[in-house]
Amino acid sequence: MAMSERVADNIATADRLVREAAGIGAQIVLIPELFEGPYFCIDMLAEHFARAFPVEGHPTVAHFQKLAAELNVVLPISIYERANNATFNTVVIVDADGAQLGIYRKSHIPDGVGYTEKFYFNPGDTGFRVWRTRHATIGVGICWDQWFPEAARAMALQGAELLFYPTAIGSEPPDPAWDSSGHWQRVMQGHAGANLTPLVAANRIGREVGRAGEREITFYGSSFIADPTGAKVAEAGRDEEAVLTALFDLGAVREMRHSWGLFRDRRPDLYGALLTHDGSGSR
Amino acid sequence: MAMSERVADNIATADRLVREAAGIGAQIVLIPELFEGPYFCIDMLAEHFARAFPVEGHPTVAHFQKLAAELNVVLPISIYERANNATFNTVVIVDADGAQLGIYRKSHIPDGVGYTEKFYFNPGDTGFRVWRTRHATIGVGICWDQWFPEAARAMALQGAELLFYPTAIGSEPPDPAWDSSGHWQRVMQGHAGANLTPLVAANRIGREVGRAGEREITFYGSSFIADPTGAKVAEAGRDEEAVLTALFDLGAVREMRHSWGLFRDRRPDLYGALLTHDGSGSR
Numbered sequence: 086m087a088m089s090e091r092v093a094d095n096i097a098t099a100d101r102l103v104r105e106a107a108g109i110g111a112q113i114v115l116i117p118e119l120f121e122g123p124y125f126c127i128d129m130l131a132e133h134f135a136r137a138f139p140v141e142g143h144p145t146v147a148h149f150q151k152l153a154a155e156l157n158v159v160l161p162i163s164i165y166e167r168a169n170n171a172t173f174n175t176v177v178i179v180d181a182d183g184a185q186l187g188i189y190r191k192s193h194i195p196d197g198v199g200y201t202e203k204f205y206f207n208p209g210d211t212g213f214r215v216w217r218t219r220h221a222t223i224g225v226g227i228c229w230d231q232w233f234p235e236a237a238r239a240m241a242l243q244g245a246e247l248l249f250y251p252t253a254i255g256s257e258p259p260d261p262a263w264d265s266s267g268h269w270q271r272v273m274q275g276h277a278g279a280n281l282t283p284l285v286a287a288n289r290i291g292r293e294v295g296r297a298g299e300r301e302i303t304f305y306g307s308s309f310i311a312d313p314t315g316a317k318v319a320e321a322g323r324d325e326e327a328v329l330t331a332l333f334d335l336g337a338v339r340e341m342r343h344s345w346g347l348f349r350d351r352r353p354d355l356y357g358a359l360l361t362h363d364g365s366g367s368r
Numbered sequence: 369m370a371m372s373e374r375v376a377d378n379i380a381t382a383d384r385l386v387r388e389a390a391g392i393g394a395q396i397v398l399i400p401e402l403f404e405g406p407y408f409c410i411d412m413l414a415e416h417f418a419r420a421f422p423v424e425g426h427p428t429v430a431h432f433q434k435l436a437a438e439l440n441v442v443l444p445i446s447i448y449e450r451a452n453n454a455t456f457n458t459v460v461i462v463d464a465d466g467a468q469l470g471i472y473r474k475s476h477i478p479d480g481v482g483y484t485e486k487f488y489f490n491p492g493d494t495g496f497r498v499w500r501t502r503h504a505t506i507g508v509g510i511c512w513d514q515w516f517p518e519a520a521r522a523m524a525l526q527g528a529e530l531l532f533y534p535t536a537i538g539s540e541p542p543d544p545a546w547d548s549s550g551h552w553q554r555v556m557q558g559h560a561g562a563n564l565t566p567l568v569a570a571n572r573i574g575r576e577v578g579r580a581g582e583r584e585i586t587f588y589g590s591s592f593i594a595d596p597t598g599a600k601v602a603e604a605g606r607d608e609e610a611v612l613t614a615l616f617d618l619g620a621v622r623e624m625r626h627s628w629g630l631f632r633d634r635r636p637d638l639y640g641a642l643l644t645h646d647g648s649g650s651r
Contacts, residue, residue, distance in 0.1 A: 234517030242647030271598035275558010315554035364525030
């Protein structure tokens with residue numbers, strides 16, 4: 086979906102698309118990252134902090150809690166969260182009965198021209214979590230998290246049967262010719278394949294211009310669903326609204342995951358370097 | 369390349385192909401896993417332990433040390449290593465002057481029908497290493513290691529500019545219709561993209577029948593080279609001998625890797641689950 090400036094319009098669009106997905110059988114529906122409005126991280130402007138609200142009493146979350154219960158669908162809801170003086174890029178996990186199961190705060194915060202998220206978001210402090218929803222045990226990362234094999238693995242190790250990534254990514258303002266969409270898909274296809282876990286990524290579409298008019302981003306859509314071998318089984322275009330669905334037999338996937346043996350053959354005793362920034366064996 | 373029973377023939381084939389690669393400019397050449405002979409792990413037979421020899425004085429390694437020096441190429445040489453009562457699936461890193469830089473012992477050992485490696489190999493004890501060769505700093509994993517994001521990441525964190533995986537993989541004896549080649553490629557493409565590090569995988573070709581005649585494997589080739597976004601830039605067929613080459617500007621790759629920011633934005637403080645088998649936060 087594309088986002089406009091008016092929160093109510095974006096909620097209405099997401100509501101319509103969730104209903105469409107549920108109508109064709111979806112049980113877990115992923116709306117893109119920060120769908121309440123434009124991708125404000127295109128600029129560094131203090132006024133955008135006013136977009137952040139606490140989880141408690143959050144009207145957008147409340148809207149989709151009602152919808153989840155009505156449709157019996159699980160909805161990870163991406164918001165800009167204010168928590169006292171901290172601000173986070175957060176997903177609230179809404180179960181299919183409308184209950185909040187908890188929150189995940191984006192762990193990996195990007196910073197580049199047009200994607201100046203370090204200005205807006207504290208690095209998440211929840212760690213990677215999984216959620217035993219009515220329809221499956223799911224893991225949810227947020228956008229930049231999707232580039233990190235560690236995040237996908239941490240969720241898979243905790244039993245995630247499906248991985249979800251709400252996203253906002255498109256062109257690079259310093260180099261409009263640069264198209265990361267293939268790179269973006271391949272890295273997540275790798276997570277799906279390495280964890281033998283289906284993966285869903287939902288990105289926005291549309292061209293957005295910063296408040297200052299200096300930068301613009303064309304979000305490239307290309308939302309997709311990967312199967313447990315990393316093959317794409319559904320994929321949206323670059324500039325059209327779309328509802329993608331796929332059906333996975335989680336028992337069959339689990340059998341395949343066990344028999345392939347990767348989670349049996351891991352060597353945690355040799356992974357110490359992963360807990361460092363520079364590969365030094367010691368912390 | 370395909371392998372036959374006679375070690376001398378396989379050495380001659382590998383020698384010819386290394387010369388061909390060097391002739392078209394290759395500086396680092398990857399020969400497939402255990403190229404001295406058939407993939408004996410298709411059966412569990414005590415007689416195959418006689419194929420293991422110590423690194424010191426190993427005639428195949430010595431052969432390729434001479435060749436490396438003659439051609440000024442780096443050669444990771446895959447052997448079945450005997451070390452007292454232990455046996456490992458090992459790569460000896462031969463620098464372009466013919467010197468041995470050290471060894472890496474395969475960390476992740478598979479076990480499945482036709483791939484009964486746990487019968488033959490101790491789990492490697494060297495950990496993941498990188499090698500400052502004359503032509504680049506390289507990381508080398510061995511076959512099954514290629515399925516583990518942790519191995520690729522550990523090598524990239526230590527400064528690997530290129531990742532190499534000698535391989536022996538093909539059909540699954542219990543289900544000849546099962547073709548893992550796409551899965552296999554996608555997982556490694558994911559490593560390349562997630563680490564912004566080019567990656568080279570060399571697999572064998574040919575049909576091999578176990579000594580007992582009960583099992584056969586058709587190795588599917590499909591050797592490939594991925595660029596730092598995970599895109600395939602060279603790929604071999606499934607049943608033909610091939611020499612693949614690609615040229616990477618390692619300085620340009622490093623600039624891209626830094627500017628993309630993944631190694632800046634990692635969160636080692638949140639990766640504790642990776643050091644467990646079951647995702648429990650504590651060890």
